[in-house]
Amino acid sequence: MDIKEYMQTVGRQARAASRRLAGATTAEKNAALLHIAAAIRRDKAALLAANAEDLAAARAAGLETAMLDRLTLSDKGVDNMAEGVEQVATLADPIGEMSDIKYRPSGIQVGKMRVPLGVIGIIYEARPNVTADAAALCLKSGNAAILRGGSEAIRSNRAIAALVQEGLQAAGLPAESVQVIDTTDRAAVGELITMREFVDVIVPRGGKGLIARLLAESRVPMIQHLDGNCHVYLEEEADPNKALKIVENSKTQRYGTCNTAESLLVDRSVAGLLLPPIAAMLTGKSVEIRGCAETQAIVPNAVAATEEDYYTEYLAPIISVKVVAGLDEAIAHINQYSSHHTESIVTDNHPKAMRFLREVDSASVMINASTRFADGFEYGLGAEIGISTDKIHARGPVGLEGLTSQKWVVLGDGHVRG
Amino acid sequence: MDIKEYMQTVGRQARAASRRLAGATTAEKNAALLHIAAAIRRDKAALLAANAEDLAAARAAGLETAMLDRLTLSDKGVDNMAEGVEQVATLADPIGEMSDIKYRPSGIQVGKMRVPLGVIGIIYEARPNVTADAAALCLKSGNAAILRGGSEAIRSNRAIAALVQEGLQAAGLPAESVQVIDTTDRAAVGELITMREFVDVIVPRGGKGLIARLLAESRVPMIQHLDGNCHVYLEEEADPNKALKIVENSKTQRYGTCNTAESLLVDRSVAGLLLPPIAAMLTGKSVEIRGCAETQAIVPNAVAATEEDYYTEYLAPIISVKVVAGLDEAIAHINQYSSHHTESIVTDNHPKAMRFLREVDSASVMINASTRFADGFEYGLGAEIGISTDKIHARGPVGLEGLTSQKWVVLGDGHVRG
Structure with a gap:
């Protein structure tokens, strides 16, 4: 299977899973999150072993100390990862919230309902903790996620993804709700940021170089974070x-x-x-x-x-x-x-x-x-997927709500337009 | 001046005007709108004459009847245009609205303030009434506008733009708050949709062909409206x-x-x-x-x-x-x-x-x-710049609020982070 075909399959699966997730109950989503956290704690040794392989390969490739630091999962780091997922389970579910329902002179009631964006592509550096974190935030907000972490972390990310998918299935949700791109081929990113039919928004979490490339090439809307001057x-x-x-x-x-x-x-x-x-x-x-x-x-x-x-x-x-x-x-x-x-x-x-x-x-x-x-936790969002310096859609610290949109709902009883 | 240079100038002027507009009071904006409406009524004969020239050229070029219909400004059409502008003056000003201001455990108050997007580029067909309509909506929402109407309407659009700019100046606001692109060169559109530093969002109001081109080429976020199946x-x-x-x-x-x-x-x-x-x-x-x-x-x-x-x-x-x-x-x-x-x-x-x-x-x-x-007026928006079939930012009928964003505001009294 070539990269284009592979990514199309990933995209199609994500779109299908997103339909199921949009109708998932809060209880189902929270059950999946708690299963994931428990699986992370249970398989700590295996996660640390996968991470050790990533680290050995990264050291052999001569990676800088700062990058090795970000790549490293410690014993405590795995606990924090599980805690982070549990914390997302405690956050209020933003999905389905109806607001501003008002009667209009025509007799219909018009208002808004908060719904998931659909499929979110997240591109990030070799930081395995982001895999669990991003998966949890997308899941709680009812979105399917396609995760593309730095290639140096691929063994760690695969191991985490397997636990995330186990948790999803245990809660009766599709495993494809969270997919980690299982190739280090950089062409996968090019596909991800141009699959408009399968991906609703891209969240890049990385350096300026990454953002600049995505800005030039992406055909999918982005929640971007440039610099903080x-x-x-x-x-x-x-x-x-x-x-x-x-x-x-x-x-x-x-x-x-x-x-x-x-x-x-x-x-x-x-x-x-x-x-x-x-x-x-x-x-x-x-x-x-x-x-x-x-x-x-x-x-x-x-x-x-x-x-x-x-x-x-x-x-x-x-x-x-x-x-x-x-x-x-x-x-x-x-x-x-x-x-x-x-x-x-x-x-x-x-x-x-x-x-x-x-x-x-x-x-x-x-x-x-x-x-x-200026921080999602200080602002009371409970979590933060990034900080947007853009003006469209989400601005500043982006929490669960930034991963949703509002559609219009109209309630009638046989009403027609005059 | 070549097209690129011309459009850069238009963009720079729009950005500068947008800074002033962001701080404009509701009274200033409404005064400008009422001046514009009065000027449209006063110069009805001149507007109809400019439109007659457009129509003569369009007929000579063999334009289809449906396009000629859209291009035509009638006596009544000019009145409707002025009325539409007056109606926008009666709408509530969305700018500056603060919401959800809450105390956080740190002692700061955090909330949101509604602000203009900045500079809005609007690309539309040869329908002169859209020029006044779009100008009014952008102005009321505190945004500078760059308007690119169909080339067949350029004489009508120039005449309307002159009246809009007169009204802006009469109210003490910069004339460059609303600029009509004064060339029929199609390269101007290519520049408009890629000037990220000067344009915050593109609103296309036209057929599927236009939207498809913009989707492929735009580097600026769009509030797009594809079809309605x-x-x-x-x-x-x-x-x-x-x-x-x-x-x-x-x-x-x-x-x-x-x-x-x-x-x-x-x-x-x-x-x-x-x-x-x-x-x-x-x-x-x-x-x-x-x-x-x-x-x-x-x-x-x-x-x-x-x-x-x-x-x-x-x-x-x-x-x-x-x-x-x-x-x-x-x-x-x-x-x-x-x-x-x-x-x-x-x-x-x-x-x-x-x-x-x-x-x-x-x-x-x-x-x-x-x-x-499914319509901005039926939903109570008071006006409609378009209907978005996208999920990011604005969805469905887009009124004044869709032309704004919310920034975070933090109120402290010497507070620092612990």
């Missing part, structure tokens, strides 16, 4: 203590996350007051400061920022700083340079805070809060 | 009178609309009872019946339906009919053959009606109601 803006009426705390937390709590602040804007009238203590805090934590000329005049150890700096997601202990005239310039700067992920204003001025909230064109916009809060 | 399903417990009324209205009220029923399914146990009066009604209205063998046995004048018939949107007085075993087969048939636009079950059985509602994978799913209700 997040801003903190200190407005004239910023409380100095809140400003210091929020910049510290936004920039330095973790350097490698997409909701970490990469750029700091500060009003000219308060730059001389606010920047010195913030610069001292940052320098104390060995964060490099790259600033505009005005910043450099206030912060002697700041190096000159280039135009490129303001576009950059460092994912490192570096921050760009710019002094601005006020709210208008701050909003314009952010809308120009940001990746539209998350931005926060620090101010005690209500009208200005509200203008920032409304006019900044990003997935998450905050008042007096750390950008680090 | 709508079904009415008469379940065993269908009330015969409701069944007759609903089939009559769904099929024969209008033949050329996308929410017209094209296919009828009927349970085997009641086919002999229900089909004869329905066939007599259809035949009385000269509707051709194409049926399966069982249908032909009950309805002598039915011709044999081919597999292709069940996939076909006739837009004509023809209907396909199939006898099915029951609910399972009906749902499976619809999910296989339908274009996922609108389907209706006729039954008095509650559990079966609810299963149909949940498991049929279409934008509108109805119980005991005519498929003809």
Whole structure:
């Protein structure tokens, strides 16, 4: 069977399974999830053995340490995986929820019903825990899943997929509800992202290179996550203590996350007051400061920022700083340079805070809060399949609801249109 | 200036205007709409003259009557156009609405705010009234619009665009909030649908050929509307009178609309009872019946339906009919053959009606109601930019809300993540 034929078969099976899943009860889906979690715990030794084979092959191929880390399943990691699946079982089922049912003058009732998207293709790096996690979220939201993990993890993914399918069948649901693509051939991805008849949405979870390729080639809608070039803006009426705390937390709590602040804007009238203590805090934590000329005049150890700096997601202990005239310039700067992920204003001025909230064109916009809060768990979604920087469909942290759509329902009693 | 350069300029201007529009007040937007409507009424003679030039050129080029009809602006048509714009001014402003603001254990408040998508590209046939209509809907929803109408209407569209821009400026909003592409070069469309940096969504309003081209070439998300192969399903417990009324209205009220029923399914146990009066009604209205063998046995004048018939949107007085075993087969048939636009079950059985509602994978799913209700006005949207048969973002009739997205808002008071 060639790759195209293989992927068509996978797609056809996923579509068929998705029809059954759309009608699955909450009890059936939860039973499958609990079976899967139990099977993961039961077969921990076998999972660790499959993972050890992946790791040996990856080491032989000379993979980098960071990639080996992501590939590794520890004893504790397997427990976490099972717990994660159990946690998804505890989440409310979004499917079937009817809302806004209203009578119309014609006598019909019109409203909406939340339904699964259908078939979701997930493309991710060599991180075996994502296999269980993504399978659980798709299942709970009533979607069939086609999972394509990094090829280095294929033995681990196969082993996890077998347990997922066992759990599905134990609950009376089709095994094909979750399929792991069982080939490392890269052409499989090309097929997956162009099978419009079988795949409703693609969720890429990976680096910029992957997303760029998918953006260029995908014929299926994507819930994409590009980069997180997040801003903190200190407005004239910023409380100095809140400003210091929020910049510290936004920039330095973790350097490698997409909701970490990469750029700091500060009003000219308060730059001389606010920047010195913030610069001292940052320098104390060995964060490099790259600033505009005005910043450099206030912060002697700041190096000159280039135009490129303001576009950059460092994912490192570096921050760009710019002094601005006020709210208008701050909003314009952010809308120009940001990746539209998350931005926060620090101010005690209500009208200005509200203008920032409304006019900044990003997935998450905050008042007096750390950008680090932009996260599915912090927002109360209970789970997160990704963070979307797109505007269509799902925006920001995407939980179960982002894997659903709403159709219209009309309730009549023999009504016809006049 | 070549086409690429021209379109980049249009795109850049639209993006800049969209920033201003995102912060425009409801009063500003409504003032612009009322100015536009007044200008349309004031310059009726000039609009009719521009349209007459379009018509003369189209007649000289040998355009078909149906296309000439769509291209024609009558005296009354201009009034309707102005009224349509005034009506959009009366609709509630969806922008800025905050919802679901909740406290989280961390102390932050998290919720959503409805915001414009940004820049919307609309591609449509030579129908000048769409120019005013689309401009008004985009403006009210805070989006900048780039309008590309059929080239036969370019003089009419230019004249309307000038009045729209006059109204925008009179209200203090940027003229570039609405731009009509001022070239008939088809390459402009190719640019429009690939300028991801300037265009957030494409709304195609046209025939299948246009949509197919856009699906293949667009790099910008689309709110697409393919065809409407709508079904009415008469379940065993269908009330015969409701069944007759609903089939009559769904099929024969209008033949050329996308929410017209094209296919009828009927349970085997009641086919002999229900089909004869329905066939007599259809035949009385000269509707051709194409049926399966069982249908032909009950309805002598039915011709044999081919597999292709069940996939076909006739837009004509023809209907396909199939006898099915029951609910399972009906749902499976619809999910296989339908274009996922609108389907209706006729039954008095509650559990079966609810299963149909949940498991049929279409934008509108109805119980005991005519498929003809699938319409933005009937649903109470107040306006309609199109009907989406896609699942991502907007589904079914798309009103102002479909031209918006929701971003996350976080309200804190110096909160940082622990």
